[in-house]
Amino acid sequence: MTTFDNILEEAGPFGRCQKRIFALLCLVSLPFAGVYVGIVFQGFTPDHWCRVPAVVDRRQTCGWTPGEGQRWTAPLVNISGELKPSSCERYDLDWNTTDLTCDPEDLDLDLTGVKDGWEYDYEGRNSFVTEFDLVCSDGWLVDMFQSTLNVGFLIGSFAFGYLADRFGRRLSFLVSNVINVTSGMVVALAPNYISILVFRGVFGFAVKGGWMTCYVLMTEVVGKEYRRTVGILFQMLFSVGNLILPLLAYFITDWRWMQVTFAAPYILFVSYYWLVPESPRWLLSQNKASTALQITEALAKENRQKLPQTQKHTFIFMFNWSDSVSMTTRFHLGVASDPRGLKAASCLLRFTSAVVYQGLIMRVGIAGGNVYLDFFISGLVEFPAAFLILFTIERIGRRLPFATANIIAGVSCLITAFIPESEETLRFRRSYGRVYLFKSEKK
Template identity: 45%
Template sequence: MFSKQALFVLCLLSAAFVPIYVGIFFLGFTPEHRCLSPGVAELSQQCGWSLEEQLNHTVPEWGGHGASFSSRCRRYEVDWNATGISCTDPLGSLVGNWSTVPLGPCQDGWVYDYPGTSLVTEFNLVCEDSWKLDLFQSCVNAGFFIGSMSIGYIADRFGRKLCLLVTIFINAVSGVLVAFAPSYTWTATFRLIQGLVSKGGWLTGYVLIAEFVGSKYRRSVGIIYQLAFTLGLLVLTALAYAIPHWRWLQLAVTLPNFFFLLYYWCLPESPRWLIAQKQNDKAVEVIKRIAKGNKKKLPLSFQNLNSEDEYGEKLKPSFLDLVRTPQIRKHTFILMYSW
């Protein structure tokens, strides 16, 4: 029973990791857009144009050519506020020949065909600045890379539970700061911090549940832990559909992380880690708690485990452990190549 409860609460953590991993698809949604041209709205109202007529008359290469770079990132360099503009041939009445109409950049911003907001629409991450959206996600991935290595060491050095709680707290705080960030630079910075701790925290949760159960069940709990991630994808999609504004969506997927701080009372430290650190008394207490929760009788070998059982020195984790033996070295390189 204890193992099932521990698996359930850690699966919630796995599902909550989804918005950081793939949230860019909703937070950074890029809708159809075109240059904002002053005077076009007033002219369209005077001429009684439909939206389609307005676009065909005032947006370069609109219509048969589809949404091209010109229609999204260029505008006609004409004065739509001029007098005497024809409603049937506005460009012809302004410049005479369509082929000579100059095109310019979107100096006055863009119009987005989207009822909500996203990172793209708020910070205008389109056209010449579209690379900033890729940089935003690259910050997350860079955080994943650094955090997965450094937080793994922290979990081995200071314990799985402490590492899990610290990463949860930092992830929750930085996620809220993303929602209230005043500029693109601050948004990317706080997202980088989320990347630094979130993937490492997710991996720590995986290690913790694997060490709570016997080797017979490790494969099963690992699969279930991954399935929770898939369930999180469905929940995120539903939330994104219901909340079309990226700041509110960011808050909605971040605030539940604060509830995970209750793991301080719900989850014990890994008994395997405690034994490796020669903290046998604490390990026995955790094992008794697990046995009681599972309604199992504690084996005699564990009952006799105490602090006087000293078998060698306390284990000290090192990055060299990843390549210390031929078997571990082979597994390390295979996993690196797979990722």
């Protein structure tokens, strides 16, 4: 029975038209990297200590550095076996009524909690942590910034999976981009942290839904033998985004403007509704064979090919829909031929890889050292992982490399204290990339 893959061979499995579509859709992965792991810079928690207004004034009079001011404000406490200035306690001393010189003796006084906010060793920069004082007892609220995004990811994956199958890939992608621009800009302008969390969740809802729709559309318009390659390269652009992110963060010193740079590209992606055609596979699944034929003929023309008359008749009379619909579509519709156990295992592995990979990336922000350089290196090591997938997945198969990568990842977690963190990221990136390819290609 003739399938759409056979027809696509006549039209060109990866010609000029598909390359143009691929180049456009790959750009979607660049801002997605900033949305996903930008919290490393947007929510950076610098060294901080309790603010004492009188000490701030005296620092100017005495010419103290911030570190010297911290010395007379924050007591030393034992943190992991090392004495460090306290971030959440201060000396219980009224500096306004105390006669102290610019070179006071070491203090041995009672301690008290914060009364006048915090000072941050983050001069000239602003994260949402420093803006809303999300430290000490409120430090857990920083994680809510990422948690609400992940909740949005979860809901968006299901919602846009249904919408893309019900109303088409192109329309769903348009809707997601309109929501992305709106919610992303609202996050940048939100006056309080609660509203930031709410619209951050909406932002994640649309970003993930649009990204998945984009992935499906791209794999549905190329020939069968090219799907694995475009799928991996599509995700490699996420790694490119990880390389660009620390450069942006270095020059953009305010987290709100950084948020604007994450949301602004989706204005451009709105134009894709007129630049990228609908998936012929989806149109055929909706019994819109005449429209699918028009798009495929236009695709063939751009590829400098011409559909034979027999293939045109195939669209109307001989198309076998069950062989043509992508496995990604079937998965969203819930009619995939995969056994339930395999589907559940794939979901669990995908969840585990995503959580641990995200945790490793976020660890860069609290591990000390140069956060910009460390993050850049963590993104750089993802490229060897992607190339390993390209070279091994067809020669060895899916299951053995996939299982091996997960075993290595698990062992790495157990001995994490003895190996470089970047190597762990490499293990999980290999596993994370294979999950998408394994599920989208398995027949």
